[in-house]
Amino acid sequence: AQRVTQPEKLLSVFKGAxxxxxxxxxxxGSPELFWYVQYSRQRLQLxxxxxxxxxxxxxxxxLNKGETSFHLKKPFAQEEDSAMYYCALSGQGxxxxxxxxxxxxxxxxx
Amino acid sequence: GAVVSxxxxxxxxxxxxxxxxxxxxxxxQATTMFWYRQFPKQSLMLMATSNEGSKATYEQGVEKDxxxxxxxxxxxxxLTVTSAHPEDSSFYIxxxxxxxxxGYTFGSGTRLTVV
Numbered sequence: 001a002q003r004v005t006q007p008e009k010l011l012s013v014f015k016g017a018x019x020x021x022x023x024x025x026x027x028x029g030s031p032e033l034f035w036y037v038q039y040s041r042q043r044l045q046l047x048x049x050x051x052x053x054x055x056x057x058x059x060x061x062x063l064n065k066g067e068t069s070f071h072l073k074k075p076f077a078q079e080e081d082s083a084m085y086y087c088a089l090s091g092q093g094x095x096x097x098x099x100x101x102x103x104x105x106x107x108x109x110x
Numbered sequence: 111g112a113v114v115s116x117x118x119x120x121x122x123x124x125x126x127x128x129x130x131x132x133x134x135x136x137x138x139q140a141t142t143m144f145w146y147r148q149f150p151k152q153s154l155m156l157m158a159t160s161n162e163g164s165k166a167t168y169e170q171g172v173e174k175d176x177x178x179x180x181x182x183x184x185x186x187x188x189l190t191v192t193s194a195h196p197e198d199s200s201f202y203i204x205x206x207x208x209x210x211x212x213g214y215t216f217g218s219g220t221r222l223t224v225v
Contacts, residue, residue: 034213046213086153097144098214102153
Protein backbone atom coordinates (compact mmCIF):
# COMPACT_ATOMS: atom_id res chain seq x y z
CA ALA A 1 0.00 0.00 0.00
CA GLN A 2 1.14 3.52 -0.65
CA ARG A 3 0.52 6.35 1.77
CA VAL A 4 1.42 10.02 2.00
CA THR A 5 1.31 12.04 5.20
CA GLN A 6 1.29 15.80 5.46
CA PRO A 7 1.12 16.58 9.18
CA GLU A 8 0.21 20.25 8.89
CA LYS A 9 -3.21 21.35 7.66
CA LEU A 10 -2.28 24.99 7.81
CA LEU A 11 1.05 26.77 7.80
CA SER A 12 1.16 30.50 8.29
CA VAL A 13 4.40 32.45 7.72
CA PHE A 14 5.38 36.05 7.19
CA LYS A 15 6.59 37.31 3.85
CA GLY A 16 10.32 36.79 3.54
CA ALA A 17 10.41 33.99 6.11
CA UNK A 18 11.58 30.47 5.23
CA UNK A 19 8.98 27.86 4.42
CA UNK A 20 9.05 24.11 4.94
CA UNK A 21 6.06 21.96 4.11
CA UNK A 22 6.48 18.47 5.48
CA UNK A 23 5.73 15.26 3.63
CA UNK A 24 6.41 11.68 4.64
CA UNK A 25 5.57 8.62 2.62
CA UNK A 26 5.20 4.88 2.85
CA UNK A 27 5.85 2.65 -0.13
CA UNK A 28 7.51 -0.72 -0.47
CA GLY A 29 9.24 -0.09 -3.80
CA SER A 30 10.93 2.91 -5.38
CA PRO A 31 8.40 5.71 -5.38
CA GLU A 32 8.05 8.73 -7.58
CA LEU A 33 7.30 11.79 -5.47
CA PHE A 34 5.59 14.99 -6.53
CA TRP A 35 4.48 18.29 -5.13
CA TYR A 36 1.33 19.79 -6.60
CA VAL A 37 -0.04 23.26 -5.93
CA GLN A 38 -3.61 24.48 -6.15
CA TYR A 39 -4.11 28.22 -6.23
CA SER A 40 -7.53 29.61 -5.38
CA ARG A 41 -10.11 28.62 -8.00
CA GLN A 42 -7.52 26.98 -10.25
CA ARG A 43 -6.76 23.40 -11.19
CA LEU A 44 -3.96 21.38 -9.66
CA GLN A 45 -0.57 22.15 -11.16
CA LEU A 46 2.65 20.22 -10.95
CA UNK A 47 5.22 22.10 -8.92
CA UNK A 48 8.06 19.62 -8.54
CA UNK A 49 8.95 16.00 -8.94
CA UNK A 50 11.88 14.40 -7.21
CA UNK A 51 13.43 12.91 -10.34
CA UNK A 52 14.04 16.26 -11.98
CA UNK A 53 15.72 17.81 -8.92
CA UNK A 54 14.88 21.28 -10.16
CA UNK A 55 13.80 24.47 -8.48
CA UNK A 56 10.46 25.93 -9.45
CA UNK A 57 9.36 29.36 -8.20
CA UNK A 58 12.15 29.13 -5.64
CA UNK A 59 10.85 25.87 -4.19
CA UNK A 60 13.01 22.77 -3.82
CA UNK A 61 12.38 19.32 -2.43
CA UNK A 62 14.84 16.53 -1.72
CA LEU A 63 13.88 12.92 -1.43
CA ASN A 64 15.30 11.41 1.75
CA LYS A 65 14.88 7.66 1.47
CA GLY A 66 16.24 7.04 4.95
CA GLU A 67 13.62 9.23 6.53
CA THR A 68 11.03 8.52 3.81
CA SER A 69 10.47 12.23 3.46
CA PHE A 70 10.05 14.72 0.64
CA HIS A 71 9.75 18.08 2.36
CA LEU A 72 9.13 21.20 0.27
CA LYS A 73 11.27 24.22 1.05
CA LYS A 74 11.64 27.84 0.05
CA PRO A 75 14.09 30.25 1.69
CA PHE A 76 11.95 33.38 1.39
CA ALA A 77 8.16 33.18 1.18
CA GLN A 78 6.26 35.48 -1.17
CA GLU A 79 2.65 36.55 -0.91
CA GLU A 80 1.84 34.77 -4.18
CA ASP A 81 2.94 31.47 -2.65
CA SER A 82 -0.28 31.35 -0.66
CA ALA A 83 -2.04 28.22 -1.91
CA MET A 84 -2.86 24.62 -1.12
CA TYR A 85 0.08 22.26 -1.49
CA TYR A 86 -0.26 18.53 -1.97
CA CYS A 87 2.47 15.94 -1.74
CA ALA A 88 1.80 12.91 -3.92
CA LEU A 89 3.32 9.53 -4.61
CA SER A 90 3.20 7.20 -7.57
CA GLY A 91 4.62 3.74 -8.02
CA GLN A 92 6.84 3.24 -11.04
CA GLY A 93 5.19 3.31 -14.44
CA UNK A 94 2.89 5.78 -16.15
CA UNK A 95 -0.23 3.78 -15.48
CA UNK A 96 0.20 3.82 -11.74
CA UNK A 97 -2.16 5.76 -9.60
CA UNK A 98 -1.21 8.90 -7.75
CA UNK A 99 -1.85 8.96 -4.03
CA UNK A 100 -2.21 12.36 -2.38
CA UNK A 101 -1.49 13.60 1.08
CA UNK A 102 -4.16 15.58 2.87
CA UNK A 103 -2.62 18.86 1.79
CA UNK A 104 -1.19 21.88 3.58
CA UNK A 105 -2.68 25.33 3.22
CA UNK A 106 0.16 27.83 3.09
CA UNK A 107 -0.71 31.36 4.06
CA UNK A 108 1.89 34.05 3.59
CA UNK A 109 1.16 37.14 5.59
CA UNK A 110 2.52 40.61 5.01
CA GLY B 111 1.76 21.43 -22.86
CA ALA B 112 -0.54 18.48 -22.39
CA VAL B 113 -4.07 19.46 -21.49
CA VAL B 114 -6.93 17.54 -19.95
CA SER B 115 -10.33 19.09 -20.59
CA UNK B 116 -13.20 18.30 -18.26
CA UNK B 117 -16.86 19.09 -18.89
CA UNK B 118 -19.13 20.35 -17.45
CA UNK B 119 -17.42 22.55 -14.91
CA UNK B 120 -20.56 22.80 -12.83
CA UNK B 121 -23.80 20.84 -12.77
CA UNK B 122 -26.88 20.80 -10.59
CA UNK B 123 -29.20 17.82 -10.77
CA UNK B 124 -32.19 16.43 -8.94
CA UNK B 125 -31.99 13.44 -6.66
CA UNK B 126 -32.49 10.20 -8.52
CA UNK B 127 -31.21 11.43 -11.86
CA UNK B 128 -27.91 10.56 -13.55
CA UNK B 129 -25.11 12.90 -14.49
CA UNK B 130 -22.31 12.31 -16.96
CA UNK B 131 -18.92 13.99 -16.68
CA UNK B 132 -16.49 13.94 -19.59
CA UNK B 133 -12.72 14.00 -19.49
CA UNK B 134 -10.76 14.50 -22.69
CA UNK B 135 -7.05 14.50 -23.39
CA UNK B 136 -6.65 17.25 -25.96
CA UNK B 137 -3.24 16.71 -27.47
CA UNK B 138 -2.18 13.29 -26.35
CA GLN B 139 -3.52 9.78 -26.06
CA ALA B 140 -4.34 8.42 -22.66
CA THR B 141 -4.77 4.69 -22.21
CA THR B 142 -5.27 5.34 -18.52
CA MET B 143 -7.17 8.11 -16.80
CA PHE B 144 -7.87 8.61 -13.13
CA TRP B 145 -11.01 9.90 -11.42
CA TYR B 146 -10.79 11.68 -8.09
CA ARG B 147 -13.27 13.12 -5.68
CA GLN B 148 -12.49 16.11 -3.50
CA PHE B 149 -14.61 17.27 -0.59
CA PRO B 150 -14.37 20.90 0.56
CA LYS B 151 -11.02 21.68 2.12
CA GLN B 152 -9.96 18.05 1.84
CA SER B 153 -7.56 16.09 -0.28
CA LEU B 154 -8.19 14.26 -3.52
CA MET B 155 -9.38 10.72 -3.06
CA LEU B 156 -8.86 8.35 -5.95
CA MET B 157 -12.13 6.73 -6.98
CA ALA B 158 -11.11 4.64 -9.94
CA THR B 159 -8.62 4.08 -12.71
CA SER B 160 -10.13 4.17 -16.16
CA ASN B 161 -8.57 1.86 -18.74
CA GLU B 162 -9.14 2.26 -22.45
CA GLY B 163 -10.91 -0.74 -23.90
CA SER B 164 -11.32 -2.59 -20.62
CA LYS B 165 -13.03 -2.36 -17.27
CA ALA B 166 -12.18 0.34 -14.81
CA THR B 167 -10.41 -0.48 -11.57
CA TYR B 168 -12.27 0.86 -8.56
CA GLU B 169 -10.79 1.75 -5.21
CA GLN B 170 -12.06 0.06 -2.12
CA GLY B 171 -15.38 1.45 -0.96
CA VAL B 172 -16.35 2.99 -4.30
CA GLU B 173 -19.59 1.57 -5.73
CA LYS B 174 -19.08 0.38 -9.28
CA ASP B 175 -22.76 0.47 -10.11
CA UNK B 176 -23.13 4.01 -8.86
CA UNK B 177 -20.08 5.51 -10.51
CA UNK B 178 -20.00 4.12 -14.02
CA UNK B 179 -16.81 4.67 -15.96
CA UNK B 180 -16.43 4.30 -19.69
CA UNK B 181 -13.15 4.75 -21.55
CA UNK B 182 -14.15 4.02 -25.11
CA UNK B 183 -11.35 5.88 -26.88
CA UNK B 184 -7.79 6.96 -26.25
CA UNK B 185 -8.86 10.53 -25.64
CA UNK B 186 -12.14 10.25 -23.74
CA UNK B 187 -13.20 8.86 -20.40
CA UNK B 188 -16.61 9.45 -18.85
CA LEU B 189 -17.86 9.18 -15.30
CA THR B 190 -21.61 8.76 -14.82
CA VAL B 191 -23.05 9.27 -11.38
CA THR B 192 -26.21 7.20 -11.38
CA SER B 193 -29.27 7.75 -9.20
CA ALA B 194 -27.58 10.74 -7.63
CA HIS B 195 -28.14 11.59 -3.97
CA PRO B 196 -27.26 14.78 -2.10
CA GLU B 197 -24.30 13.01 -0.49
CA ASP B 198 -22.82 12.59 -3.97
CA SER B 199 -22.41 16.34 -4.14
CA SER B 200 -18.71 16.95 -4.48
CA PHE B 201 -15.90 18.10 -6.73
CA TYR B 202 -14.87 15.47 -9.26
CA ILE B 203 -11.51 15.69 -11.00
CA UNK B 204 -9.96 13.61 -13.75
CA UNK B 205 -6.30 13.15 -14.50
CA UNK B 206 -3.99 11.54 -17.00
CA UNK B 207 -0.28 11.21 -17.49
CA UNK B 208 0.99 12.13 -20.93
CA UNK B 209 3.90 9.97 -21.92
CA UNK B 210 6.45 12.70 -22.47
CA UNK B 211 5.62 15.07 -19.62
CA UNK B 212 7.02 15.01 -16.12
CA GLY B 213 3.85 14.52 -14.16
CA TYR B 214 0.15 13.93 -14.13
CA THR B 215 -2.12 16.52 -15.73
CA PHE B 216 -5.42 17.40 -14.14
CA GLY B 217 -8.74 18.59 -15.46
CA SER B 218 -10.31 21.72 -14.03
CA GLY B 219 -12.88 19.67 -12.16
CA THR B 220 -16.65 19.37 -12.07
CA ARG B 221 -18.68 20.72 -9.20
CA LEU B 222 -21.70 18.44 -8.78
CA THR B 223 -24.60 19.56 -6.63
CA VAL B 224 -27.48 17.17 -6.09
CA VAL B 225 -30.67 18.78 -4.82
